[in-house]
Structure formats: C-alpha cells, structure tokens
Amino acid sequence: MSSEYKALSPETLADRLGGLDVMKKTVGRNAEGWTVREVGDGNLNLVFIVEGEAGSVIVKQALPYVRLVGDSWPLPLKRAFFEYHALIRQEARDPGSVPEVLHFDETQALIIMERLQPHIILRQQTMEGRKVEGLGRAMGLFAARTAFRGSDLSMKAGDKKADQALFAGNVELCDITETLVFTDPYYDAEMNRHTTPQLDGIVADLRRDEALKVEVQHMKRAFTSRGETMCHGDLHAGSIMVTDTESRVIDPEFAFYGPFGFDIGMLIGNYLMAYHAMPAHISDANACGEFQAWILEVIEETWSVYCAEFLRLWRTERTGILYPKALYEDQGHDFASESAAQQLLGEIFRDLVGFAGIEMHRRILGLAHVAELDTIEDEDLKAKCEAKCLKLGQMLVMNRNRLTGMDAVLAAARQTETGGQA
Amino acid sequence: MSSEYKALSPETLADRLGGLDVMKKTVGRNAEGWTVREVGDGNLNLVFIVEGEAGSVIVKQALPYVRLVGDSWPLPLKRAFFEYHALIRQEARDPGSVPEVLHFDETQALIIMERLQPHIILRQQTMEGRKVEGLGRAMGLFAARTAFRGSDLSMKAGDKKADQALFAGNVELCDITETLVFTDPYYDAEMNRHTTPQLDGIVADLRRDEALKVEVQHMKRAFTSRGETMCHGDLHAGSIMVTDTESRVIDPEFAFYGPFGFDIGMLIGNYLMAYHAMPAHISDANACGEFQAWILEVIEETWSVYCAEFLRLWRTERTGILYPKALYEDQGHDFASESAAQQLLGEIFRDLVGFAGIEMHRRILGLAHVAELDTIEDEDLKAKCEAKCLKLGQMLVMNRNRLTGMDAVLAAARQTETGGQA
Numbered sequence: 001m002s003s004e005y006k007a008l009s010p011e012t013l014a015d016r017l018g019g020l021d022v023m024k025k026t027v028g029r030n031a032e033g034w035t036v037r038e039v040g041d042g043n044l045n046l047v048f049i050v051e052g053e054a055g056s057v058i059v060k061q062a063l064p065y066v067r068l069v070g071d072s073w074p075l076p077l078k079r080a081f082f083e084y085h086a087l088i089r090q091e092a093r094d095p096g097s098v099p100e101v102l103h104f105d106e107t108q109a110l111i112i113m114e115r116l117q118p119h120i121i122l123r124q125q126t127m128e129g130r131k132v133e134g135l136g137r138a139m140g141l142f143a144a145r146t147a148f149r150g151s152d153l154s155m156k157a158g159d160k161k162a163d164q165a166l167f168a169g170n171v172e173l174c175d176i177t178e179t180l181v182f183t184d185p186y187y188d189a190e191m192n193r194h195t196t197p198q199l200d201g202i203v204a205d206l207r208r209d210e211a212l213k214v215e216v217q218h219m220k221r222a223f224t225s226r227g228e229t230m231c232h233g234d235l236h237a238g239s240i241m242v243t244d245t246e247s248r249v250i251d252p253e254f255a256f257y258g259p260f261g262f263d264i265g266m267l268i269g270n271y272l273m274a275y276h277a278m279p280a281h282i283s284d285a286n287a288c289g290e291f292q293a294w295i296l297e298v299i300e301e302t303w304s305v306y307c308a309e310f311l312r313l314w315r316t317e318r319t320g321i322l323y324p325k326a327l328y329e330d331q332g333h334d335f336a337s338e339s340a341a342q343q344l345l346g347e348i349f350r351d352l353v354g355f356a357g358i359e360m361h362r363r364i365l366g367l368a369h370v371a372e373l374d375t376i377e378d379e380d381l382k383a384k385c386e387a388k389c390l391k392l393g394q395m396l397v398m399n400r401n402r403l404t405g406m407d408a409v410l411a412a413a414r415q416t417e418t419g420g421q422a
Numbered sequence: 423m424s425s426e427y428k429a430l431s432p433e434t435l436a437d438r439l440g441g442l443d444v445m446k447k448t449v450g451r452n453a454e455g456w457t458v459r460e461v462g463d464g465n466l467n468l469v470f471i472v473e474g475e476a477g478s479v480i481v482k483q484a485l486p487y488v489r490l491v492g493d494s495w496p497l498p499l500k501r502a503f504f505e506y507h508a509l510i511r512q513e514a515r516d517p518g519s520v521p522e523v524l525h526f527d528e529t530q531a532l533i534i535m536e537r538l539q540p541h542i543i544l545r546q547q548t549m550e551g552r553k554v555e556g557l558g559r560a561m562g563l564f565a566a567r568t569a570f571r572g573s574d575l576s577m578k579a580g581d582k583k584a585d586q587a588l589f590a591g592n593v594e595l596c597d598i599t600e601t602l603v604f605t606d607p608y609y610d611a612e613m614n615r616h617t618t619p620q621l622d623g624i625v626a627d628l629r630r631d632e633a634l635k636v637e638v639q640h641m642k643r644a645f646t647s648r649g650e651t652m653c654h655g656d657l658h659a660g661s662i663m664v665t666d667t668e669s670r671v672i673d674p675e676f677a678f679y680g681p682f683g684f685d686i687g688m689l690i691g692n693y694l695m696a697y698h699a700m701p702a703h704i705s706d707a708n709a710c711g712e713f714q715a716w717i718l719e720v721i722e723e724t725w726s727v728y729c730a731e732f733l734r735l736w737r738t739e740r741t742g743i744l745y746p747k748a749l750y751e752d753q754g755h756d757f758a759s760e761s762a763a764q765q766l767l768g769e770i771f772r773d774l775v776g777f778a779g780i781e782m783h784r785r786i787l788g789l790a791h792v793a794e795l796d797t798i799e800d801e802d803l804k805a806k807c808e809a810k811c812l813k814l815g816q817m818l819v820m821n822r823n824r825l826t827g828m829d830a831v832l833a834a835a836r837q838t839e840t841g842g843q844a
Contacts, residue, residue, distance in 0.1 A: 152643070152647065157596070161591070161593050162590070162591075162593075164586075164590050165590035166587075168586055168587035168590070169583070169584075171579065171580040171583050174579070174583070175579060175580075178579065179743075183743075183746060183748070187749050189748075207753070210750075210758035211758070211761075213749050213755065214745075214758050214761055217745045217749070217762060218762070218765070218766075220743075220744060221574070221650075221766075224574045224579070224744065225573075225574065225649050226647055226649075227647050321605075321646065322642060322643050322646065323636075324605060327609050327635050327639070330609075333635065336632035336633070336636050339632070339633075343640070344640075344643075
C-alpha cells in the first residue's frame with residue numbers, strides 16, 4: 001500500500017489489500033474474487049466485510065472526520081492507533097473478549113481483524129426482544145479484568161505510567177466525551193437535540209438543577225484526571241456484538257486512562273435506557289415485562305460478577321504497587337486487604353452510578369442518541385420513555401453516594417418504569 | 423561541552439562551562455578567575471555556586487545515582503529534564519516564585535539558574551528560631567497558583583494531557599515517593615530507620631493499625647492515579663529558600679501530575695513536624711511557645727491564602743474544560759459555580775490532611791528524615807518529639823474526612839504538643 005493515507009472503498013479494497021499475506025491467508029489468494037461490503041453503521045469510521053474463498057475478515061479504517069457530522073468536524077486518524085493498542089491489551093487482559101487483530105497499518109489508520117460471525121450488535125438483538133445467555137457474566141468479567149489488569153493494582157508502575165502517557169494522546173476522542181457527554185447536555189448547546197415539544201419542560205427543569213450540574217462536573221473531573229485504568233471509553237450496547245450465547249466487545253477507539261467505574265457505568269446506563277424503551281419494542285405487556293426483568297437481571301449479574309472477579313484478582317494477581325501484600329498478607333493482616341478491596345469496590349460503585357446517570361442524559365439531550373429510543377416512531381411514547389430515563393439519570397447522579405447498592409438502582413428503575421403502579 | 427554526560431567537579435567546571443555565553447554574561451568572561459564551590463546538601467545531586475567578577479549563579483547537575491545512598495541505587499539523569507520543565511511552568515504560573523532558569527543542557531543533566539542570595543534553606547532559618555515574614559502568604563499563593571493553573575480548570579485540554587504524558591516519564595522519582603513515603607514506613611522495610619529503642623513500641627502499634635494502612639494505600643492510589651495538576655512533588659522545608667522577608671521554591675525534580683492537595687499537604691506535614699521539634703531548638707519555654715504559635719499561624723495563613731487565591735482564580739481564570747462558565751455563570755447560575763469551588767476545596771482539604779499525616783510518618787519511620795528532628799542529640803527528647811508527630815499523623819490520616827477544617831488540625835497539634843497540659 002502507498003505510504004500516504006487514502007480512504008478505502010469497496011472498489012479499491014481488493015486491489016490495495018490483496019497483496020497482504022494476512023489477507024491471502026484469511027480471505028483467499030484470489031483478490032479479484034473477493035466480495036467487499038461497506039457496513040459501517042457507527043458514527044466515525046469505514047467498516048468493510050471482505051469475503052473470499054478462504055474466509056472473511058473485517059477491515060476497519062478511520063476517516064479524517066466525524067462520519068456522523070461530516071468533514072466540518074475533523075478527527076485525527078490516530079484513533080486507529082489507540083484502537084489497535086486497546087484491542088491488544090484487552091485481548092491480553094480478557095482473552096477472547098475482543099476480535100483478534102490480524103494486521104495494523106498506522107499510516108492507513110487501518111485494522112484488519114477477525115470477523116465475528118454470526119454476531120450482531122447487542123442493541124439489535126435486544127430491540128428484537130431476544131436475550132443473550134451469559135451477557136452479564138461476560139461483561140462483568142470483561143469490565144473487571146480490564147479494569148484490574150490495566151491498573152496499578154496489577155501492572156508494573158513504569159509500564160502503567162507509559163501506557164497512561166500513550167493514551168493521553170487520544171485528545172480528540174476524549175474531547176468528544178468531555179463535550180458531548182459531560183457538558184453539552186446540561187445547557188442549550190448547538191449540537192444538542194431532544195424530542196420536542198414533549199420533553200421541553202423536563203429538559204428545562206433538568207438544566208435548571210444547579211446541584212446536578214455541580215455533581216456532573218465533579219464526575220467530569222474524575223473523567224479527566226482519575227487515571228486508574230485503561231478504559232474502553234465507549235462501552236455501550238453498540239460496542240458489544242452477540243449471538244444468543246456469546247458476547248464480544250468491539251470499537252475501543254475512545255480508550256483512555258480513567259476511573260475504574262467508567263466503562264461499567266456507561267454500560268449500565270445503556271441497559272437502563274433499553275429497559276425503559278422496551279414497551280415500545282415489545283407490544284405484549286407480559287412479554288415486555290419479562291424481557292425488562294431480564295435486563296435488570298443482566299445489570300445485577302454484571303455488577304455481581306464484576307465484584308467477584310475483581311476480588312478474585314485482588315487476592316491472586318495483586319502484583320502492582322498499590323495495597324502491596326508486604327503491608328497486609330505478609331503481616332498477617334489479610335482482613336485489612338479485604339477491607340481495602342471492599343472499600344474500593346464501594347468507590348467504584350458510587351462512580352459507576354454517576355456515570356450511568358450522565359450517560360442516560362446525554363443520549364436523550366445531546367448529539368448522539370441510542371436506537372432503542374430514537375427509533376420509536378410515536379413521538380409521545382418516545383418522549384414518555386425518554387422522560388423516565390432523564391428522571392432516573394438525575395436520581396442516580398444525585399444519590400450516587402447514598403445508595404445501599406445495585407438493588408437500590410434496580411428498585412429505582414422499577415419505580416420509574418411503573419410510576420408506582422406495579 | 424562534550425555530548426557525553428560527565429559529572430562536573432569544582433576543578434573542571436570553569437573549563438567546561440566557561441565558553442557559555444550565559445556564564446560569560448552572568449558570572450564573567452574570566453573563567454579562570456571564577457570561584458566554584460560544591461554545596462549540594464540534598465540527597466540526589468551536585469550543586470555548585472559559581473562566582474566571578476560579574477556575579478554568581480547556581481549550577482545544578484544530576485548524578486546517575488542517589489547521592490544519599492550511593493551508586494548501588496541508580497537514578498536516571500532525566501530528572502534534570504523534569505526539573506527544568508517544572509521550573510519554567512512554575513515561573514509562568516507563579517512569577518518570581520522559583521529561581522530563574524538561565525540555561526538547560528539535557529545531555530549533561532544540568533541546569534544553570536539564578537542564585538538566590540542571601541537566601542538560606544527554610545528549615546535552617548526556623549531551627550534557629552527565626553521567622554520569615556510573608557511565608558504563609560507566599561506558599562499559599564504558590565501552591566494555589568501552580569495547582570489551579572496546571573489543571574483542567576485552566577489549561578487547554580490537549581496541553582494538559584500532553585504535560586501529563588510528559589511528566590509520566592518521571593517514573594523513578596515517583597517510585598521513590600511511592601515506596602519511601604507510602605509503603606516502607608508502614609512495615610519493617612529494609613531501608614527504614616527510627617529512633618530505637620524509645621519508639622519501638624509506638625512504631626509497632628502503628629504498623630499493627632490495619633485501618634491506617636488501608637487509608638494510606640487509598641492515598642497512595644490518589645498519588646498514582648489522580649492527575650489533577652502538576653505538583654512540585656517534594657515541597658518541604660528543604661525545598662524553600664528564604665530571607666527574613668522572602669520565600670522562594672526550589673528543586674521540583676519530583677514533579678508529576680497528582681492530586682491538588684499533595685504539595686500543600688506535604689508542606690503542612692513538614693510544618694507540623696517543625697512545630698513539635700521546636701522545644702529541642704529553643705530552650706526558653708516562652709520563646710519556644712511563641713515561635714510554635716507562629717508556625718501554626720503560618721499553616722493557617724498558607725491554607726487561607728490558598729483558598730482565597732484558588733477562589734479568585736476560579737472566578738477570573740476558569741478557562742479550562744472543567745466547570746465551564748457556559749454551564750453556570752452564562753446561565754445565571756453563579757452560585758452553583760461557587761458551590762462547586764467550595765466542594766472542591768473541601769476535597770483538597772481532606773486530601774492535604776491525609777498527605778500531611780503520611781509525611782509525618784515517613785520522616786520518622788522511613789529512609790529520609792528531617793533535620794528538625796534528626797539533629798536532636800538527646801535521643802529521649804528526640805523520641806518524645808517524634809512520638810508526637812507519629813500520633814498526630816495517625817490522627818490526621820484517620821480523621822481527614824471528618825474534620826471541621828484547618829482549625830481542627832491546629833487544635834489537634836496543640837493538644838498533642840501539650841498532652842492536655844497547656
């Protein structure tokens with residue numbers, strides 16, 4: 001390939017990539033016979049499925065601008081570099097959780113990776129009312145393992161500092177989160193949109209809530225300064241691909257060093273939105289209620305698995321500089337070590353609740369929405385579902401330091417959903 | 423100068439640096455007539471005073487090992503690079519607070535800087551019972567200005583992330599803090615020393631305090647992961663040079679991105695040790711009590727000036743991405759902005775109290791002690807002063823989230839000093 005960046009197209013891909021050994025081996029030697037489809041449905045990149053006689057792969061290439069917005073919003077190609085570095089770390093930290101990377105070309109901002117098949121995006125699956133066996137367990141393990149193993153609890157101090165410095169270069173993608181998640185939704189910013197006029201009143205109320213805006217900015221400060229571990233950075237139901245029995249994580253181009261609770265918080269925020277959106281997707285009330293109950297079970301399981309795995313790693317893999325065994329176990333103070341772990345999990349819980357609430361706001365008030373809500377054609381019904389998310393999000397942000405645990409989050413969700421009538 | 427690193431000596435300095443324009447201009451053209459004295463009394467570096475017919479300068483050069491320990495403990499020369507970068511940032515953020523940098527040679531790990539004259543090290547001054555007019559104000563301003571202006575409250579997000587990545591390279595000096603401050607003192611580590619046998623009992627008690635060890639490791643986690651601002655990293659009474667009326671800060675080679683409260687916490691921990699050590703340095707009880715009262719006033723003033731300056735900068739220079747005016751002042755929500763600032767100061771206070779307590783422990787239990795205590799010849803008296811520091815430090819770490827404010831810290835110090843008899 002040429003040394004200068006050039007966006008691929010279905011027409012040029014075979015010609016440009018056909019000479020790569022990895023493509024010959026994985027897709028087939030007869031590049032002229034490849035089928036190439038562009039399937040990028042995300043906001044940022046080109047994504048191709050390339051099929052040949054030997055098999056198929058995904059070719060993902062960054063574009064020099066935000067696809068959702070156009071070339072008026074430039075975005076550096078370097079995000080492919082961060083995605084690559086995040087993918088190989090996630091694979092090492094939770095083997096099998098992400099697509100295998102087959103090839104990376106930094107100049108072309110291009111990653112060739114394993115095609116997940118017959119996986120579909122999680123939110124497509126759930127919008128069709130189909131469950132995923134083991135989803136909570138898979139995501140709880142992924143979040144706990146990547147959190148623990150990317151931190152000073154596990155890594156050598158110099159390696160962690162070097163990785164933190166590396167991902168500090170992901171400035172523009174962090175800026176998207178800093179602006180679109182933590183700021184714009186809380187005032188009348190240019191790129192915002194919300195369901196109008198139905199939500200106008202509640203949106204105005206929310207933007208008048210000064211205490212809420214203070215809490216959200218405290219959480220934003222945690223986002224920008226608490227470099228505890230390498231986060232995926234964009235872990236929502238569009239970054240998870242599933243079959244009925246398997247779950248894999250994709251698209252970590254927003255990777256950065258941030259709070260332990262960030263990824264799992266964003267994810268749970270997305271689950272809670274799906275929960276409130278389900279009545280628009282499953283018309284049968286009983287079937288809908290049963291599916292909603294499953295979503296809450298997934299949340300519960302994600303967090304309980306996270307805690308159990310975090311504790312297991314704490315006991316067996318705590319090789320980093322924090323809470324060293326020399327101070328605890330080696331002194332016969334095993335229980336102090338357990339206390340420290342439980343206190344840390346408490347802190348992670350309080351953070352994740354806050355991040356979940358903020359995610360629920362930005363997906364309804366900001367630029368980027370979620371399909372579970374955005375595809376609801378009946379604007380009144382849509383607004384009704386969205387209003388529940390806004391209220392629950394506000395409750396979570398404001399009460400994150402005072403809740404008894406995940407049971408309280410789920411109880412609040414049920415109460416919000418039924419309005420006290422269930 | 424040669425492109426290969428070579429340590430300077432008083433004999434070689436004139437020959438090696440005589441050709442530099444900055445030396446000709448500042449010290450004088452007649453290098454053969456220069457007087458060169460090596461005066462490094464710190465733990466890590468060579469420091470020369472070079473005097474000539476035009477004036478004098480300081481030449482500071484890093485050694486490739488820890489001077490205090492010897493070449494068995496190698497330490498990278500790159501720390502001069504971090505010191506240089508910290509010095510120019512501190513000068514920009516609090517003009518006049520640090521020596522002017524005249525020349526930096528990265529290969530030689532060498533900084534030529536303004537000679538502060540007739541300044542002496544703060545702890546020399548206080549051990550002689552001499553006050554420094556304006557000390558609290560100068561240090562409160564320095565700590566607040568460098569904290570605020572090095573953070574996401576002020577800097578452009580990309581600049582802050584780039585600086586954080588740059589200082590993330592200061593691995594070995596952070597390791598010293600991580601090990602010698604936050605870990606070794608709390609168990610029987612090899613390099614530790616304490617006044618024995620007088621302190622053996624209290625030291626054993628302290629190392630059995632499991633809750634204390636958990637709190638300290640939470641603070642260590644803040645040190646390694648909460649990159650809120652560029653910290654000096656080693657702000658104690660040996661890093662401040664004073665006259666009777668002026669205070670300047672030196673030696674920021676430990677600079678790193680850390681918690682807002684780190685520098686001011688370390689500093690206040692050092693003041694509190696000086697407070698408890700004074701009876702060994704001023705024999706007249708009234709004079710001693712009067713001087714001790716002054717130390718507590720300095721602490722009070724340092725913190726009150728810090729708060730006032732932080733709030734002033736918050737109102738007038740909040741140009742960063744955190745707590746943006748678009749969300750508050752521009753919406754007529756000025757008071758929310760004030761609330762956020764006060765909550766943040768509360769958080770900084772709770773952190774600084776913890777860091778102060780830990781600093782008081784490590785200077786008595788760890789490798790590097792402070793002259794105020796270490797020079798007390800009567801071992802029983804020394805142990806008595808040190809025991810007070812250990813107890814107060816423990817109280818501060820364990821109660822940092824529950825105190826009403828700095829008045830409570832000072833009251834606890836007075837109570838510790840008098841044992842309730844004053």
